[in-house]
Amino acid sequence: MNPANYLKIKNKIPSNVNILAVSKGFQSQDIKTIHNIGQNDFGESKFQEAFEKQLILKDLQSISWHFIGRIQSNKIRKIIQNFKYIHSVDSIEKLHRISNISCEEKKNPLIMLQVKFSDDPTKGGFDPELLKLKWREIQELKNITITGLMTINPKGLNSNANLVLFKKCRSLADSLHLPDCSMGMSMDWEEAIDAGSTWLRLGSLVFGSRS
Numbered sequence: 001m002n003p004a005n006y007l008k009i010k011n012k013i014p015s016n017v018n019i020l021a022v023s024k025g026f027q028s029q030d031i032k033t034i035h036n037i038g039q040n041d042f043g044e045s046k047f048q049e050a051f052e053k054q055l056i057l058k059d060l061q062s063i064s065w066h067f068i069g070r071i072q073s074n075k076i077r078k079i080i081q082n083f084k085y086i087h088s089v090d091s092i093e094k095l096h097r098i099s100n101i102s103c104e105e106k107k108n109p110l111i112m113l114q115v116k117f118s119d120d121p122t123k124g125g126f127d128p129e130l131l132k133l134k135w136r137e138i139q140e141l142k143n144i145t146i147t148g149l150m151t152i153n154p155k156g157l158n159s160n161a162n163l164v165l166f167k168k169c170r171s172l173a174d175s176l177h178l179p180d181c182s183m184g185m186s187m188d189w190e191e192a193i194d195a196g197s198t199w200l201r202l203g204s205l206v207f208g209s210r211s
């Protein structure tokens with residue numbers, strides 16, 4: 001892991017776009033190294049792996065943890081207790097459960113709703129039309145703050161196809177008056193910036209390749 005990679009990418013990104021350093025598969029020591037040079041937001045996709053690192057790093061109060069993985073129903077309470085942001089809420093049922101448990105826990109997680117703009121059977125996510133239909137109902141849910149939408153493009157698209165899908169996400173977020181779009185990973189971050197991403201989720205570009 002080479003901290004120069006992080007600084008290099010940081011310098012290329014406009015200051016209104018946030019970097020979420022995706023630390024899944026990397027050690028707490030790697031997180032510390034990047035944190036020491038100014039990165040505060042870290043993303044993890046598996047609860048147990050994340051929780052172990054959170055315990056080791058608990059004295060680093062300025063770290064904000066983001067959950068970006070598939071949400072198992074039996075982990076919702078723990079996710080709410082230990083993460084400030086949840087990027088990967090992919091169904092209305094889970095959103096209801098998150099709201100109910102957040103009330104019990106007196107928490108108010110910041111949430112991005114995962115939306116699917118292409119037919120990718122390997123990914124979860126709201127159908128955009130369904131999300132629009134349910135939007136009123138969603139806005140009444142207590143103890144959650146929806147700040148935006150999140151999307152993951154299918155692998156292997158060319159640059160223009162990535163841009164088209166990201167623009168759909170930005171445009172839906174705008175129509176719902178949501179400021180955030182969590183989109184763009186190590187392979188497609190440039191298109192995501194062009195389309196109006198506010199959170200790039202960068203793993204290998206920041207930390208190096210996962211072993």
Ligand SMILES: *Cc1c(COP(=O)(O)O)cnc(C)c1O
Nearest residue numbers: 022045068185186201202203204
């Ligand atoms: C792993 C992961 C990333 C980061 O992937 P890289 O290609 O390493 O940048 C981003 N978002 C999600 C949801 C992930 O699971």
